[in-house]
Amino acid sequence: MKYATYPAYKSSPMTWLDQLPDHWTAASLRWMSKRYAGGTPDKGNEAYWADGDIPWINSGAVNDGYITQPSELITREGFANSSAKWIPKDALVMALAGQGKTKGMVAQLGIPTTCNQSMAALVPDRRIAPRYLYYWLTANYQNIRNMAGGEARDGLNLEMLGSIPCPVPPVGEQKTIARFLGIKTVQIDALVEHKRQLIARLKEKRSALIARTVTRGLPPEAAEAAGLNPNPEMRDPGVEWLGAVPAHWSTTVIWHQFFLGRGRVISHEDITENPGAYPVYSSQTENDGVLGYLGSFDFDGDYITWTTDGANAGTVFTRSGKFNCTNVCGTLKAKCPDRIDNRYVTYALSIATAEFVRHDINPKLMNNVMKSIRFALPSKFEQVAIANFLDKEIRKMDALEMKIGVAVTCLTEYRQALITAAVTGKIDVRDAT
Structure with missing residues (x-):
């Protein structure tokens, strides 16, 4: 939707804004608010x-945008013996410091509360x-984060907050703007949530x-196209998580099929001091990311890397070519023998290990437990057919x-732009609400 502009503008006295509607003013927060x-x-x-x-409330509460529940409750004695102060309902709170993106985030209070320092x-x-x-x-x-060094660890302070400039329309117009944004952001947030639910359902599918x-x-249709029996006889392999499998498939233990090993311990200093042509993978990197590069390599050919503990436990990736693998946070390397298609086993192990990760196994035991996981193993021909089918569907x-x-x-x-x-x-x- 295209919105009207104001009939006249003037130069803005604020560095964060080049012009203002002609009837608006501007002032720093120190002149329009109490801050503590x-x-x-x-x-x-x-x-x-x-x-x-x-x-x-603690600093993490600002992530809610509108706070209606306290993080914790303190006693009257605790209040009297600390620097905690009451903040009235409808006031704002801003994180002065905090991990990640917290610094500079703001929320409005739907309750009277106290907060941390x-x-x-x-x-x-x-x-x-x-x-x-x-x-x-x-x-x-x-802009607010940049007042305290942007992404640096430096925190904001009350003096900085007081210097924040703010355009000041007439109060009635401010309320109209806030009402308009309240309606529009709710609509947009509902659309975003719907699409995120679609993504979640796709992941589940x-x-x-x-x-x-x-x-x-x-x-059946894909099996017939691949020259396989579309309705094979099924059997119970005695592995609870697998259920019934085709009778002509075998089941096997991971460590009976693979040459398992761990990568070398590689520090960031190693990568900085020994740059080279081969990527270094680690379970600490997100989304199959590359930690860095080294000239020497541990792997050559087709392998899978397999995270056995940490936040990414159970993650399996197919690798090909020359590369390093660090053992930070428990990364196993597994070389596929000729009888196993590395793509098929990547799919199979991603499901098998997920079953065990969901049971919150002690991370110190995860390495040995995962080595003993059983999975279903068809012929190499059928493995390739399954991998081809899954590759196509997942694309x-x-x-x-x-x-x-x-x-x-x-x-x-x-x-954000609106x-x-x-x-x-x-x-x-003003005429859009």
């Missing part, structure tokens, strides 16, 4: 925390509507397809997931 940090009662004193009745309360006066201010600060998240195919064989699913993911990104960017346009006066939404 919170405090945390001594965690070692049970009398400050047990059976408390005073709401208290890594958060600041922003209590606007009558000249600025709290929800409008929330949207303005949200639109300037990166992908896992179900792989699980069904590596335990029951190809669907379709991946393409659809990517398309939906692009839509999510576009909606998210549009949401907020920015409304709170800066680039669009006039």
Whole structure:
């Protein structure tokens, strides 16, 4: 939808904005709000925390955007013996520090509460509507982070928050802008959530397809096209997670079929000091990422790498060519013998290991447990047919997931752009609500 602009603009006195609607003003937050940090009662004193009745929030609460529940409850004694302070309902809180993206994030309070010392309360006066201010600060998240070194660990402070500039439309207009954005962001968020649910269902469908195919064989039509029996006799292999498998398949233990080993311990210093042509993989890297490069190599040919513990436990990847594998966080290397197709076994092990990971096995035992996992093993010809079928079907699913993911990104960017346009006066939404 195309929105109107204001009839006249003027130069802005703020460095974050080049122009303002002609009837808007601007001021720093120090002139329009009270700002103070919170405090945390001594965690070692049970009398400050047990059976408390005073709401208290930590920095992570800002991720909610609108806070209606406390992180914890502190006692009156804990409140009296700390620097915690009450913050009124409708006021804003901002994370002064915190892990990852937390620093600079802002939320509005749906309850009166106290907070920790890594958060600041922003209590606007009558000249600025709290929800409008929330949207303005949200639109300037990166500018606010940059005041304290951007991605560096430096924290924000109350003086910095006081220097944040803010455009100031008439209060009634601020409320109109906030109301407009409230309606639009809810609509956009609903669309984003719907698409994320579609992605989740696609992932479930992908896992179900792989699980069904590596335990029951190809669907009848695909089996017939590959020259296989479309309706093979089934048998119970005595492996609970597998269920019935085609009678002509065998079941086997992982360590009976593979040459298993671990990669070398490779530090970031090694990579920096010994650059080369071969990629180094580690279970610490996300999404099959490359940790770095070294000149020497451990592998040559077709292998799989297999994460046995840590956050990515159970992840299996097919490798080909020359590369290194680190043993950081438990990465096993497995060379496929000629009787096994590495693509098939990647699919089979991704399902087999997922069953064990879900049972929260002690990470120290995971390595040995995974080596003993049983999986179904058809002939090499059928393995290749299954791998070809799954490759084709999963490419379709991946393409659809990517398309939906692009839509999510576009909606998210549009949401941010709409907020920015409304709170800066680039669009006039007075008649749009």
